[in-house]
Amino acid sequence: MAGHSKWANIKHKKAAEDKKRGKIFSRLSREIMVAARTGSPDPDWNPRLRLAIDKAYAANMPKDNVERVRQKGAGELEGEAYEEARFEGYGPGGAAIMVDCMTDNRNRTVAEVRHAFSKHGGNLGTDGSVSFLFTYTGVISYPAGTDEDALMEAALEAGADELETNDDGSMDVLVDPESFSAVRDGLIEAGLEPEAAEVTMRPQNTAELTGEDAERTLKLLEMLDDLDDVQNVYTNASFADESVAATG
Incomplete structure (x- = not known):
């Protein structure tokens, strides 16, 4: 599967549609609020919040909106409780x-x-009935044709766990969620812009x-x-x- 199943492709197309109708901003806002409420309100000390904010910026969510949502989650402004x-x-x-x-x-x-x-x-089903079949993992994806040797070298240097090649020639860099942002940024600095990057529940x-x-x-x-x-x-x-x- 490795992020390249038919469902994954459909999700990417749906994400573009969701963005057009503002639905993606709603999802990102909720993630930021919950991350700020359940951990430190400072993204430098809260990896989950840092990732949520990075995703919001990648989706072109205005900086003022991101900060307002963070403040709501942290209790600095009145807001919904999710x-x-x-x-x-x-x-x-x-x-x-x-x-x-x-x-x-x-x-x-x-x-x-x-x-x-x-x-x-x-x-x-009940709680835990299928979650054991998934692993919480950072996945940074590259299309077929990417220089595998260069990607492998940069990934290892950035602190990635593994490089996996899919049947269609695309490649996924697997990384511990805590190191996700650092590894992704390291790969980009090495000139390797990913096709997609997310922390996800990956099927075993x-x-x-x-x-x-x-x-x-x-x-x-x-x-x-x-x-x-x-x-x-x-x-x-x-x-x-x-x-x-x-x-x-």
Whole structure:
């Protein structure tokens, strides 16, 4: 999978659409607020907040907006109170699905997530039912054709854990989340601008889906991703049938 599954590609396209309608700013704002509330309000002492702010700037979120949201999270300004919630389950073809949310109304969020799973033939499970199948990892991705030797040298020098080459020739630099920003910045300084960079829940293995199972699972993933309270949707689904059309 390694960030290059059909679902990953769809998510990248959806992110561009979300940006147009402002949805991505809402997600980024919630992440900044929660990070500032649960840790130090100073991004220099809070890696999670630093990463959230970096993502906001990368999405061209205005600096004044970022600071205002940070202040709300830190309690310096009045603002909404969001809590984190994680939901775990399986899709219609048996693929593991994990949904991270930030909500001001947990009952509403539970109902919406449960409805999405049941509508598309999935099953919402208990806490911990699929999270053990994922590893929290920084992934810095490069397209096919990138100089592998140069990337390997720069990655090791920057403190990365591993360089993984995918079937399509693209490459992923894997890094400990705590070192993510430093490694990413080191690679950029070495002249290696990544195609994508994120800290994510990476599946330890994949579940290959075809036909109707693949189509129904994609619809479930997209419905979950469209929910206002959802921050991220992770899956170990691998869609072998490239003819499966994106929905939505």
